[in-house]
Amino acid sequence: MTRLVVDAVKDAGVDKQDIQSLVFTLPRPYTRQKYFHTFLMGQLRLSCRGNVMEVMGNGMTAALAFDQACNDIMLGRSEVSLALGINMESAVSAAEHMMSSMRTTGDVDFHTSAGFTPIAWYAMDAMRYMHEHGATREELCSVAVKNRFHASMNPLAQYRKPVTLEEVVQQRPIVEPLGLYDVPPRGDGAACLVLASEDVARELGRPYVLVKGRGFFHDGSHQISDVPNDMIAFESARQAASVAYEQAGISAKDVDVAELYAPCTIVEVLVSEAIGLIPKGHGARAAFNGETRLGGHIPISTSGGLTSRGHPAYVTSLYNYVELAEQLRGRAGERQVKNAQFGLATGELGNYNAAMIHVMEAKQ
Known part of the structure; x- marks a missing residue:
C-alpha cells in the first residue's frame, strides 16, 4: 500500500505536503492490523488537516471512498485528496468468506439459513432475463469471452489467458444458469488514486481527468426487495445515471468507454441497459455481436471487468476509476479506446438496490 501511494503521488506530480485528505476503504474484518488508516499514516509520516477516515458500504465501499475524497x-x-484501500480475501478460506458474505448481504433469519448466496441473486436475474428477452446461455457467456480478451492486454488483470465461447459454456455450474467463468474470482488487491481541485490539476500542466457528473440512488431495500417489482430493471442504476448525465451535460450516447461494477456476466448486461448504453433486452445480444468489445459501438469493461480483471470487493470500484484514468489520459496501451472523451463508472451496493455513477471527462 505504501508503495502504491508513493507511485500514485509521483505519477500525479503533486508534493507530499499537498495531501490534506485520505479516505480509505475499510479493510476486511479479519485484517490483523486494526485502524489500518492511521497505521498507514504513520508509515507514510503524513499529517493532514482535512480528513483521515475509513468508509464502508459493502460493494460500494470503494466508490464511497472516491466520492468522499471528492x-x-x-x-x-x-486541495489534494487520496482515495485508497486494500483487500486481502486470501487471508481466510472460501467457506469462511462465504459464511460472512451471506450474513452481510442477506436477511439472517431467511436468506442465510437457506444458504442464499449473492451469486444466487444474479442467477435469478439471469433466468428472468432469458425468460423475458429470449437471451441464450451463449449470449451471456460472450460477456465473459469479451472481458477475458480485454484482460489479456491488462497487466493488472488476475486472469489473462483468452478463452473461447465453447470453453465458457462448458465450465461447471456455480448457480444455474451461471458457470464458473460467469462469476468473479476471489481476489486480493490495492489501489490509490490522487484527486485534486481543477486549479491544481491545470497548474500541473499534464493531462488529467475531470469528475464531470455524479449520481446516486437507493431504492430502500436490503439487497433483494420484498416488494414485488421488475427485478431486472435495475431502477437505482437508471435513476443514478440520469442525475449523473444531467450534471455532466451529456447523454448515454456520448459515453465512449464504461467500467461497470458487474460481478457476473448478467449484471454487466442489465447495468448496460439500465444506464442507457444498450437498448433494453439487447445487452446480451450486443455482447455476442461484438458491440461492447474494443472497437465496438460502446467498449465496456476494457480492464477485463470483475470476471477477469478480478474482484477484490472492497477496492473494486477504485480499479474501475484507475481504468478510466488510463483510458481518458490515453495511457491504456493495446486496449486504448481511440479518442475517448467521456468515461462512466458504476458502483453497486447489492444487486443494484443502490447505485453510484460517476461521469468523467478527458482534459488536456
Missing part, C-alpha cells in the same frame, strides 16, 4: 475537495477541506 467531497473534501469541493468543501474546501483539501
